[in-house]
Amino acid sequence: MENGWENTGHALVREFVFSDFAGAMAFVNRVAQVAEEKNHHPDIQIRWNKVTLTLSTHTSGGLTEKDFRLAEAIDSL
Numbered sequence: 269m270e271n272g273w274e275n276t277g278h279a280l281v282r283e284f285v286f287s288d289f290a291g292a293m294a295f296v297n298r299v300a301q302v303a304e305e306k307n308h309h310p311d312i313q314i315r316w317n318k319v320t321l322t323l324s325t326h327t328s329g330g331l332t333e334k335d336f337r338l339a340e341a342i343d344s345l
């Protein structure tokens with residue numbers, strides 16, 4: 269993908285950088301809302317001002333259309 273997401277073959281991974289921890293957490297909370305709406309939940313790593321999201325479909329053991337749709341929704345936050 270050419271929008272910042274790395275396709276590892278097993279997952280879509282993207283790092284988002286903010287000015288501080290509060291910015292990172294605000295973003296994570298918006299992602300959480302979308303994840304609940306879609307019932308599709310990213311793995312989330314928070315490291316001060318950086319958030320790394322890893323999208324995969326655990327029940328399928330890899331990438332599905334749900335992951336690409338969730339990535340698009342996160343991009344439009």
Ligand SMILES: C[C@H](O)[C@H](O)[C@H]1CNC2=NC(N)=NC(=O)C2=N1
Nearest residue numbers: 307308309310324325326327328
């Ligand atoms: C029962 C429910 O639909 C499943 O547990 C959903 C919830 N959210 C999920 N999120 C992700 N990323 N992968 C899943 O397989 C998944 N399964």
